[in-house]
Amino acid sequence: MASTQFTLFTLGCGSAKPAPPHQPSSTVLAIRNNLYMIDCGENAQSSFAALRLKRTRLSHIFITHLHGDHVYGLPGLIDTLALSGCTQEITIHTFREGADILYRIFKFFSPNLPLKISFNIIEYADAHIFDDDNVSVRTVALDHRIPDVGFIFEEREHPRHIIPEMIDRYAIPYSEINNIKRGADFHTPEGIIIPNAELTTPPAPPVSYAHISDTAYIPDLAQRIGPVDLLMHETTYLNDREKDAAARGHSTAAQAAMTARDAGAKALLTGHYSSSYRDLLPFLKEAREIFPNVILNKELLTLSLPL
Ligand SMILES: [Zn+2]
Incomplete structure:
Protein backbone atom coordinates (compact mmCIF):
# COMPACT_ATOMS: atom_id res chain seq x y z
CA MET A 1 0.00 0.00 0.00
CA ALA A 2 1.41 3.37 -0.98
CA SER A 3 1.99 5.99 1.66
CA THR A 4 0.59 9.38 0.75
CA GLN A 5 2.05 11.03 3.79
CA PHE A 6 5.53 11.89 2.53
CA THR A 7 5.65 14.61 -0.11
CA LEU A 8 8.56 16.62 -1.48
CA PHE A 9 8.17 20.19 -2.73
CA THR A 10 10.95 21.99 -4.61
CA LEU A 11 10.99 25.69 -3.76
CA GLY A 12 14.22 26.41 -5.60
CA CYS A 13 16.68 24.27 -7.58
CA GLY A 14 19.03 26.83 -9.12
CA SER A 15 22.52 27.71 -7.93
CA ALA A 16 23.80 31.03 -6.61
CA LYS A 17 23.46 33.35 -9.61
CA PRO A 18 19.89 34.43 -10.51
CA ALA A 19 18.78 32.68 -13.70
CA PRO A 20 14.99 32.73 -14.14
CA PRO A 21 12.99 30.56 -13.80
CA HIS A 22 15.30 29.13 -11.17
CA GLN A 23 15.43 30.19 -7.54
CA PRO A 24 18.21 29.42 -5.06
CA SER A 25 18.11 26.17 -3.10
CA SER A 26 15.18 25.21 -0.92
CA THR A 27 13.13 22.05 -0.50
CA VAL A 28 10.24 21.21 1.83
CA LEU A 29 9.24 17.73 2.95
CA ALA A 30 5.69 17.27 4.21
CA ILE A 31 5.74 14.22 6.45
CA ARG A 32 2.43 13.37 8.12
CA ASN A 33 1.24 17.01 8.43
CA ASN A 34 4.56 18.46 9.59
CA LEU A 35 6.80 20.49 7.29
CA TYR A 36 10.59 20.10 7.26
CA MET A 37 12.54 22.60 5.19
CA ILE A 38 16.00 21.90 3.78
CA ASP A 39 17.94 25.10 2.99
CA CYS A 40 16.25 28.44 2.59
CA GLY A 41 17.67 30.37 -0.35
CA GLU A 42 16.52 33.86 -1.24
CA ASN A 43 12.84 33.87 -2.32
CA ALA A 44 12.09 30.50 -0.74
CA GLN A 45 9.10 32.07 0.98
CA SER A 46 7.56 33.08 -2.38
CA SER A 47 7.58 29.46 -3.54
CA PHE A 48 6.38 28.38 -0.08
CA ALA A 49 3.35 30.65 -0.52
CA ALA A 50 2.82 29.65 -4.17
CA LEU A 51 2.69 25.99 -3.11
CA ARG A 52 0.12 26.94 -0.43
CA LEU A 53 2.15 25.25 2.28
CA LYS A 54 0.87 25.98 5.77
CA ARG A 55 3.22 28.27 7.68
CA THR A 56 2.02 27.00 11.06
CA ARG A 57 3.13 23.46 10.13
CA LEU A 58 6.78 24.41 9.62
CA SER A 59 8.82 23.45 12.65
CA HIS A 60 12.26 22.34 11.42
CA ILE A 61 14.76 23.92 9.04
CA PHE A 62 17.90 21.99 8.08
CA ILE A 63 20.83 23.96 6.63
CA THR A 64 23.31 21.99 4.51
CA HIS A 65 26.06 24.64 4.58
CA LEU A 66 26.65 28.34 5.08
CA HIS A 67 26.79 29.63 1.53
CA GLY A 68 24.39 32.53 0.97
CA ASP A 69 22.33 30.84 -1.72
CA HIS A 70 21.26 28.27 0.89
CA VAL A 71 20.43 30.67 3.77
CA TYR A 72 19.63 34.21 2.58
CA GLY A 73 15.91 33.49 2.57
CA LEU A 74 15.82 32.59 6.25
CA PRO A 75 15.51 36.05 7.92
CA GLY A 76 12.69 37.02 5.55
CA LEU A 77 10.87 33.74 6.08
CA ILE A 78 11.09 34.03 9.86
CA ASP A 79 9.72 37.61 9.74
CA THR A 80 6.84 36.49 7.52
CA LEU A 81 5.99 33.65 9.88
CA ALA A 82 5.89 36.21 12.71
CA LEU A 83 3.74 38.64 10.68
CA SER A 84 1.35 35.77 9.93
CA GLY A 85 0.82 35.21 13.64
CA CYS A 86 2.72 31.91 13.84
CA THR A 87 3.73 31.04 17.39
CA GLN A 88 5.22 27.58 16.99
CA GLU A 89 8.77 26.58 17.90
CA ILE A 90 11.13 26.44 14.93
CA THR A 91 14.32 24.43 15.28
CA ILE A 92 17.15 25.34 12.94
CA HIS A 93 19.65 22.52 12.43
CA THR A 94 22.98 24.09 11.51
CA PHE A 95 26.66 24.31 12.37
CA ARG A 96 27.72 26.34 15.44
CA GLU A 97 28.84 29.22 13.21
CA GLY A 98 25.44 29.33 11.49
CA ALA A 99 23.60 29.41 14.81
CA ASP A 100 25.81 32.31 16.04
CA ILE A 101 25.24 34.38 12.90
CA LEU A 102 21.51 33.70 12.62
CA TYR A 103 20.96 34.38 16.32
CA ARG A 104 22.49 37.85 15.88
CA ILE A 105 20.45 38.55 12.73
CA PHE A 106 17.15 37.55 14.38
CA LYS A 107 18.03 39.50 17.56
CA PHE A 108 18.79 42.66 15.59
CA PHE A 109 16.05 42.61 12.94
CA SER A 110 13.29 40.68 14.72
CA PRO A 111 13.74 41.30 18.47
CA ASN A 112 10.14 40.52 19.51
CA LEU A 113 9.43 37.32 17.63
CA PRO A 114 6.30 35.49 18.77
CA LEU A 115 8.00 32.32 17.53
CA LYS A 116 10.46 30.43 19.63
CA ILE A 117 13.63 29.83 17.63
CA SER A 118 15.98 27.12 18.83
CA PHE A 119 19.14 25.69 17.32
CA ASN A 120 20.27 22.10 17.04
CA ILE A 121 24.02 22.33 16.54
CA ILE A 122 25.22 19.77 14.03
CA GLU A 123 28.75 18.70 13.13
CA TYR A 124 30.54 18.26 9.84
CA ALA A 125 30.33 14.46 10.12
CA ASP A 126 28.25 11.37 9.46
CA ALA A 127 25.90 11.39 12.46
CA HIS A 128 22.38 10.83 13.67
CA ILE A 129 21.04 14.31 14.47
CA PHE A 130 17.29 14.29 15.04
CA ASP A 131 14.22 12.17 15.79
CA ASP A 132 10.56 12.92 16.26
CA ASP A 133 7.37 10.86 15.91
CA ASN A 134 7.49 11.11 12.11
CA VAL A 135 11.07 10.84 11.03
CA SER A 136 14.70 10.18 11.92
CA VAL A 137 17.39 12.34 10.33
CA ARG A 138 21.12 11.72 9.85
CA THR A 139 23.89 13.66 8.17
CA VAL A 140 26.63 12.62 5.74
CA ALA A 141 29.75 14.80 5.37
CA LEU A 142 30.15 16.14 1.83
CA ASP A 143 33.08 17.58 -0.14
CA HIS A 144 32.41 21.25 -0.87
CA ARG A 145 34.53 24.40 -0.42
CA ILE A 146 33.34 24.77 3.18
CA PRO A 147 31.88 22.28 5.68
CA ASP A 148 28.70 20.86 4.19
CA VAL A 149 26.43 17.93 4.99
CA GLY A 150 23.73 15.98 3.22
CA PHE A 151 20.59 14.96 5.15
CA ILE A 152 18.95 11.55 5.05
CA PHE A 153 15.33 11.44 6.22
CA GLU A 154 14.01 8.04 7.27
CA GLU A 155 10.32 7.89 7.98
CA ARG A 156 9.27 6.13 11.19
CA GLU A 157 7.46 2.82 10.91
CA HIS A 158 3.72 3.26 10.42
CA PRO A 159 1.42 1.47 12.87
CA ARG A 160 -0.27 -1.71 11.55
CA PRO A 202 0.92 -4.70 7.55
CA PRO A 203 1.54 -0.96 7.17
CA ALA A 204 3.10 0.74 4.15
CA PRO A 205 6.90 0.49 4.32
CA PRO A 206 8.54 3.67 5.64
CA VAL A 207 9.89 6.12 3.06
CA SER A 208 13.49 7.39 2.88
CA TYR A 209 14.88 10.47 1.17
CA ALA A 210 18.46 11.73 0.81
CA HIS A 211 19.25 15.37 0.09
CA ILE A 212 22.80 15.87 -1.22
CA SER A 213 23.79 19.46 -2.05
CA ASP A 214 26.49 20.80 -2.62
CA THR A 215 29.33 18.37 -3.21
CA ALA A 216 32.09 17.16 -5.48
CA TYR A 217 31.80 13.49 -6.47
CA ILE A 218 32.70 11.22 -3.54
CA PRO A 219 33.16 7.53 -4.50
CA ASP A 220 32.11 6.12 -1.11
CA LEU A 221 29.17 8.48 -0.59
CA ALA A 222 26.69 6.04 -2.17
CA GLN A 223 27.48 3.43 0.46
CA ARG A 224 27.08 5.98 3.26
CA ILE A 225 23.68 7.09 1.92
CA GLY A 226 22.22 3.60 1.34
CA PRO A 227 19.23 2.46 -0.75
CA VAL A 228 16.79 5.37 -0.38
CA ASP A 229 13.45 5.78 -2.17
CA LEU A 230 14.57 9.11 -3.62
CA LEU A 231 18.00 10.72 -3.86
CA MET A 232 18.17 14.43 -4.65
CA HIS A 233 21.77 14.89 -5.72
CA GLU A 234 23.06 18.19 -7.02
CA THR A 235 23.80 18.34 -10.74
CA THR A 236 25.39 21.76 -11.06
CA TYR A 237 27.17 20.88 -14.32
CA LEU A 238 27.19 18.50 -17.24
CA ASN A 239 30.15 16.29 -18.17
CA ASP A 240 31.56 19.01 -20.41
CA ARG A 241 32.49 20.93 -17.26
CA GLU A 242 33.69 18.09 -15.06
CA LYS A 243 36.89 20.01 -14.25
CA ASP A 244 34.90 23.06 -13.07
CA ALA A 245 32.72 20.76 -10.98
CA ALA A 246 35.74 19.25 -9.20
CA ALA A 247 37.42 22.65 -8.71
CA ARG A 248 34.30 24.26 -7.24
CA GLY A 249 33.10 21.35 -5.11
CA HIS A 250 30.19 20.40 -7.33
CA SER A 251 29.01 17.38 -9.35
CA THR A 252 27.98 16.61 -12.90
CA ALA A 253 24.74 14.88 -13.86
CA ALA A 254 26.76 11.72 -14.65
CA GLN A 255 28.40 11.75 -11.22
CA ALA A 256 25.04 12.18 -9.48
CA ALA A 257 23.74 9.23 -11.50
CA MET A 258 26.72 7.07 -10.47
CA THR A 259 25.97 7.83 -6.82
CA ALA A 260 22.26 7.01 -7.29
CA ARG A 261 23.16 3.73 -9.03
CA ASP A 262 25.76 2.72 -6.44
CA ALA A 263 23.52 3.65 -3.49
CA GLY A 264 20.71 1.46 -4.85
CA ALA A 265 18.38 4.49 -4.87
CA LYS A 266 15.00 3.94 -6.52
CA ALA A 267 15.05 7.35 -8.22
CA LEU A 268 17.33 10.35 -8.72
CA LEU A 269 16.16 13.96 -8.59
CA THR A 270 18.45 16.53 -10.21
CA GLY A 271 19.06 20.12 -9.06
CA HIS A 272 21.31 23.10 -8.18
CA TYR A 273 21.73 23.87 -11.87
CA SER A 274 24.45 26.29 -12.91
CA SER A 275 23.05 29.49 -14.41
CA SER A 276 25.18 28.83 -17.50
CA TYR A 277 22.74 26.16 -18.72
CA ARG A 278 19.42 27.19 -20.27
CA ASP A 279 18.24 23.79 -21.50
CA LEU A 280 17.83 21.13 -18.82
CA LEU A 281 17.11 18.14 -21.06
CA PRO A 282 20.83 17.33 -21.44
CA PHE A 283 20.93 16.77 -17.63
CA LEU A 284 18.23 14.13 -18.00
CA LYS A 285 19.98 12.51 -20.96
CA GLU A 286 23.43 12.45 -19.35
CA ALA A 287 22.15 10.99 -16.07
CA ARG A 288 19.92 8.38 -17.77
CA GLU A 289 22.86 6.89 -19.61
CA ILE A 290 24.07 5.69 -16.20
CA PHE A 291 20.91 5.39 -14.10
CA PRO A 292 17.45 5.01 -15.68
CA ASN A 293 15.05 6.50 -13.17
CA VAL A 294 15.86 10.22 -13.25
CA ILE A 295 13.44 13.04 -12.47
CA LEU A 296 14.27 16.50 -13.75
CA ASN A 297 13.85 18.97 -10.92
CA LYS A 298 12.09 22.30 -11.37
CA GLU A 299 10.58 25.01 -9.21
CA LEU A 300 7.25 24.05 -7.57
CA LEU A 301 7.77 20.34 -8.37
CA THR A 302 5.66 18.15 -6.07
CA LEU A 303 6.49 14.46 -5.60
CA SER A 304 4.59 12.03 -3.38
CA LEU A 305 6.75 9.19 -2.06
CA PRO A 306 7.08 6.32 -2.60
CA LEU A 307 7.01 7.06 -6.32
ZN1 LIG B 1 27.58 25.99 -1.82
Missing part, protein backbone atom coordinates in the same frame (compact mmCIF):
# COMPACT_ATOMS: atom_id res chain seq x y z
CA HIS A 161 -3.80 -1.35 10.13
CA ILE A 162 -6.47 -2.90 12.30
CA ILE A 163 -9.20 -4.74 10.36
CA PRO A 164 -12.51 -3.05 11.37
CA GLU A 165 -14.55 -6.28 11.34
CA MET A 166 -12.16 -7.79 13.90
CA ILE A 167 -13.01 -5.04 16.39
CA ASP A 168 -16.66 -6.10 16.24
CA ARG A 169 -16.01 -9.83 16.07
CA TYR A 170 -13.90 -9.90 19.24
CA ALA A 171 -15.51 -6.86 20.95
CA ILE A 172 -12.08 -5.26 21.22
CA PRO A 173 -12.23 -2.34 23.67
CA TYR A 174 -11.03 1.08 22.52
CA SER A 175 -8.23 1.02 25.10
CA GLU A 176 -6.59 -1.96 23.31
CA ILE A 177 -6.59 -0.50 19.79
CA ASN A 178 -3.25 1.30 19.97
CA ASN A 179 -1.46 -1.72 21.46
CA ILE A 180 -2.80 -3.91 18.66
CA LYS A 181 -1.71 -1.36 16.04
CA ARG A 182 1.77 -1.60 17.57
CA GLY A 183 1.77 -5.39 17.13
CA ALA A 184 0.23 -6.79 20.35
CA ASP A 185 -2.04 -9.86 20.37
CA PHE A 186 -5.54 -9.54 21.88
CA HIS A 187 -6.52 -11.49 25.00
CA THR A 188 -10.28 -12.04 25.18
CA PRO A 189 -12.03 -11.95 28.59
CA GLU A 190 -12.29 -15.77 28.26
CA GLY A 191 -8.52 -16.00 28.10
CA ILE A 192 -8.21 -16.81 24.39
CA ILE A 193 -5.27 -15.23 22.59
CA ILE A 194 -6.08 -13.77 19.15
CA PRO A 195 -2.80 -13.36 17.26
CA ASN A 196 -2.01 -9.92 15.89
CA ALA A 197 -1.69 -11.27 12.35
CA GLU A 198 -5.41 -12.14 12.42
CA LEU A 199 -6.40 -8.65 13.58
CA THR A 200 -4.23 -6.41 11.42
CA THR A 201 -2.66 -5.93 8.00
